Amino acid sequence: MTALEFKSVRKTFGTNVALEGLDLGVMPGELITLLGPSGCGKTTALRIAAGFEFADSGTVSVSDVDISSTAAHKRNMGMVFQSYSLFPNLTVALNIDFGLRTRKVASADRARRVDEMLELVELGRFRDRYPHQLSGGQQQRVALARALAVQPQVLLLDEPLSALDAKVRTTLRDEIRRIQTEVGITTLFVTHDQEEALAISDRVCVMSQGRIEQLGTPTEVYRRPSTAFVARFVGSMNELEGTVVDFRNVSISGRTVAVPAHGQADGTDVKVLVRPEDLTLVDDGFPGTVTSVTFQGATTLVGVRLDVIDRLVSIDVGQGDADHLGIGDRVQVALNGGNAVCEAA
């Protein structure tokens, strides 16, 4: 049984198609991230789940109960928004209490639940503060506590980290995952940040133009992208021109490299998309000249202009291996094509 399910959900705004028959099932306790660029339909899907928008066709169900036409306030969903959504006139404790009060929970139970939630997000000492007395990260944690206080069936997170600075974002991201796992709540998370999606999700749903491009675990989406769009959107990619030799080999500048080329006819010109970590510096490979060396902590990103195909590529080099490299050095580059993606040129 799925905890949340979209079946053939279609939504248009005027002539703009926001969702083109979305089919997605979220399992109980699972965290699925909807990942995609602006306008791909991810937020529309979330708002349809929340009841703020209604689908033109198709159904949304929670635990196999169709809620497609249920009003937002009658759905048992918790939601955290991109912008700070705490009620400015209420203290932290009263914000958390809001949903419990609207559900007419007994006073003693409400007080107990508010304490539990404050403990969960570790903000007990801020209970009497007003939202404007909190930092952005603290406000989002209170918003999370408020959403969870009502014990919703599904938690909806609409880019809750995007208004925060990088360091706070990483900490809160881990915090959200910890709380989600601890509470065991089914969660739909929307983001355009691929790093965030890969770090937090059980499964990632990459979307483009109202359709799902790929649904899979973070490793699957990153290591085995099913389309060129996913390959480009998730992580960075180098693009090399080549010609298909057969279904598992591509010729790049006269060298045959093992690259899966399913679905492409022999002799077709293709673009080979390959990640920086799948390129290595070797003794016998494509010759080129180092154009940049960027230290990134654990790895170093080396830019190399390949001679024969006049193409600039980025290569992830392990710690220490790039210490001797300088701009202008001559190097040789090899390609591990096992995870590469072929796209018709």
Added chain:
Amino acid sequence: MAAVNSRRGSRLLPTVVLIAAAVFFIMPLVAIARFGFQNVPTVLLGWSSLFKKWTLDGITGAFRDRNFGPALGLSVKLAIGTVFGTIGLLLPTAVWVHLKLPKARGLVEFMTVLPYMVPGIALVAGIKVIQPHARWFLNSPYSLIPYYVVLALPFTYRSIDAGLRSIDLRTLVDASRSLGAGWGTTLRRVLMPNLRTSLVSATFLTVAVVLGEFTISSILLRKTLPVFQATYRSSSPRGAYALSVLFLLGTTAVFAVLSLLTRPKSARVKKIDPVVAAVTDEALATQGLAT
């Protein structure tokens, strides 16, 4: 030196403009107050008589008039009715327009200015259309309330509209609804407390319209306070003007106190410096405790 002079010059101009505006606003009030509260013939009201023969006789005379009490009572009831009517009608409308019909905001704003352009007498003429169907209502003095709601529109809509623009309306409404609150609860528990300032100013402007409107109530033969003042002016001009000044100062004072008292608690507590908040955030993050 030149920079200092230029800074002084830049401070001087606003000060002069401010003083000129204050004089322009206050002088007529002082003149009316002197006429109403000083028992000195008008031709002798100069600098030399500024502190002479101040008296409350005019106003106490007005208070003693047997028509004053009922007129005041009616105007107060009309003011209360108009305030409820205006906010009850305009707040949900403005919220709806902001959320669902943002493109229609210009049209609605234009419509709310119409009462400025349509003379009061034309509004009253419109009564002929509904007279045969609603005679019972038109016989009541409270039939003035719809007129007053319309007359107050240009002021009240703008005040509420400005309030709605100052908050993140969509997010607050969505958050409230996702927490199980219907539209009524959302209006009452989320929007109204956060629009307190604009609702208080809308109330103030509405009361000012009701306490100042003469044309419609006079034509419809309703004995409201402005009608009483106009009638009383013929028998005791000083008393009528003293009454005007008293009401102006009285309503201003009441609303000044009201806006202080209704200031949300959240506005009374000190805002934490964003830099301090960011440092706290970072410190907590470093400790792995928070944020």
